[in-house]
Amino acid sequence: MNERRNSFLAAPYLVWSIGFILIPLIYILYFAFTDASGTFTIGNVSAIISYVNIRALMLSILFSIASTFICLLLAYPLCLILTTVTSSSSAFLSLIFILPMWMNSLLRTFAWQNILERKGVINGILLFLHLPPLYIINKPPAILLGMVYDFLPFMVLPIYNSVSRIDKDLINAGRDLGADYFQILKGIIWPLSLPGVISGITMVFVPSLTTFVISDILGGGKILLIGNVIEQLFTQDSDWNAGAGLSAILMIFIVFSMIITAKYDREDIS
């Protein structure tokens, strides 16, 4: 009886995963391995081996690694602070970090464009203070900034979750045994927060790898990431097969990062 009710409750999830995950995935793979007439080909997938596509993929990977690293560097100390302050102010602080997510990410990215523009908000202030202007718009630093800003909450939340769940007794025990703060951090907090760190890394790395909006809006169309190539194949060339082929390649990287996550999750359980 109980079992039947459970499977009934899972029905919406099943509909969801078949309709919105499995079927689209099969479609992508079908398009990836066929040409316009529907016959089998590996041309769409092997198209990754061209100067333009390899360069775009390498740039995407570099940008994702950099943005993930910066997000981690910013998020980890923040989470340590969040867990040490009182619960009401930590709720307020985490709200501040989640608040931007209530807004559409496209709008936020456009806002950064206005802020960073040559005659934008920052340069207006710098000019007023008689300081030299800052020209990073349409250059790699602007894209990196956009990625870090857009994806930071995805790093903060899982780390905060795992750090706040660490048993305080463990930390107290460490202190009783004479460990200083850095020894506690290194020996207790960091290892126990690792699952959060790993899932944070995946949650920042994957969207950074696939984004095309941020590089388009903050890069001025001058820097072509793999996401931009795929987007253009779908919209400009209306070549779904080629676009799906490159998406399939990108999926390999995503699956790879998920395998790493799963591995660490298992280790955590054991």
Add this chain to the structure above:
Amino acid sequence: MIKKLISVLMILSLSFMMISCGHPDGTASGEDTLYVYNWGEYIDPEVLTMFEEETGIEVIYDEYETNEIMYPRIEAGAVVYDLVCPSDYMISKMRENGLLQEIDMDNIPNLKNIGEDYWKNSEEFDPGNRYSVPYVWGTVGILYNKSMVHEKVDSWKILWDEKYKDEILMQDSVRDAFMVAERLLGYSMNTTDEDELQEAKELLMAQKPIVQAYVVDQVRDKMIGNEAALGVIYSGEAIYTQRENPDLEYVIPKEGTNVWIDSWVIPKNARHKKNAEKFIDFLCRPDIAYMNFDYITYSTPNVPGRELIEDEDIRNSPIAYPVLSDYELETYIYLGEKADRHLNDLWREVKSY
């Protein structure tokens, strides 16, 4: 096991129901509707309201940013539109691929308002004028800021001048970008010659370090906001930008440029052809053509509509209504699928350079 099977079947039938209900063209939609697919900001919204009030036909209105985004949607037919407004070369592509149906011109008495010259130009992509009715037209040129550029601007060459590093906005659309380079090299903007295309590509690559950004609609706002000194823009945007920022000036370069027409066409699978023709007729009324011109500032091919423009400077503006014989003008033609794809590849090479 059987129970499991039944629940899976239930789920599948449920999802099919969801799909059929969610279809935008379910049989529920009546006769008094019209599905229109047009460029962004390409009509006075008041015109739509007036049409609905006068005819009782409900207009369902969607927008797109480029011809290339529009095409696959019409081709896939997931949403059935009754009226679309593509550009010249895209109309010939849609016509050649059998996506259009002939318009019954007898149902559109106001066609007489469209100037003879525009029908003649349309013949280039629609021989016999059977599939399309001109809506707006214009040229592509350079918009520059007089307070930043203190020399005579009359050539595409200025877009390669190191002096204006980071002050140049290029169009992020394949045909327009290549057109600039091809005209500067003295080639046709419809060339498919490999050497000429490679040369144009090299030229665009050489320009990239001094380009501030490749954008489409944003050229307008960035030029108004003094973000850049020079930008490649459609003539229709020029009048609007001048209203907002008097320092801006539009020129058609001496090497020649693209003259384009955007026209209404009826897709083959349209379900409300009569309503579509009624709508075209409505748009061809002089007062409506004038309302649209005033709102979108793109040149209208409607002759009595143009006469209604009160401001003489705008009515006879060399931006909106240049003397076409003074310039070397060319219309884009559809180059075929293979050439299109090759051009897109070359453009990606430029952008990843």
